[in-house]
Amino acid sequence: MATQTIAPSTETMSIGELAKRMGVTTRTVRYYEEKGLLVGVIRGANGRRMYTAEHLYQLRLIRRGKLLGMSLAEMKELVEVFRRTGTERSVIQRSIDILTSHLEEVEDKLRKLESYRRLLTGEIKRIKALL
Numbered sequence: 001m002a003t004q005t006i007a008p009s010t011e012t013m014s015i016g017e018l019a020k021r022m023g024v025t026t027r028t029v030r031y032y033e034e035k036g037l038l039v040g041v042i043r044g045a046n047g048r049r050m051y052t053a054e055h056l057y058q059l060r061l062i063r064r065g066k067l068l069g070m071s072l073a074e075m076k077e078l079v080e081v082f083r084r085t086g087t088e089r090s091v092i093q094r095s096i097d098i099l100t101s102h103l104e105e106v107e108d109k110l111r112k113l114e115s116y117r118r119l120l121t122g123e124i125k126r127i128k129a130l131l
Contacts, residue, residue, distance in 0.1 A: 012042075012050040022059045029059070037062050037076050039083060057082070061091065074098050 019026045032038040033049075038058050042050050058079050065075040078098075082091050 012044075012052055015049050015051065018051040018055060018059070021056065022063070024059070024063075032059070032062055035072055035076070037072065037079055039079060068099060069102060070098060 013021070015026045015029050019029050022029075029038065029051075033041055038055060040052075040054060044050050061078050061082065062075050065078060070078075078091050078094060081094050082088070084090075
């Protein structure tokens with residue numbers, strides 16, 4: 001994946017347009033905004049939220065993070081890294097760190113489950129022998 005800097009866009013869209021483009025509900029968009037995951041939202045003269053291409057990118061980060069089991073705090077961190085640096089490269093680097101940590105946790109859980117599996121198998125054999 002090529003690293004790119006996302007240029008601010010002057011094109012704006014409504015919350016309904018953003019939600020439709022991302023396949024989520026407007027409530028979901030508001031929720032992410034309330035949780036600080038969707039930042040930099042501006043309001044028009046009429047008081048309505050206006051979203052840009054940057055918000056599409058933020059929502060893509062959030063959806064991908066959710067799919068990969070990231071916490072809200074981890075997803076917020078990725079959005080903040082992007083907002084601070086404006087580059088995907090920095091987001092990718094931090095994502096690798098977070099996902100590596102998740103992978104280590106999964107591998108540890110698998111080792112523990114395998115140990116538990118062996119314990120159960122042994123106990124079943126032991127008590128079957130009592131019959």
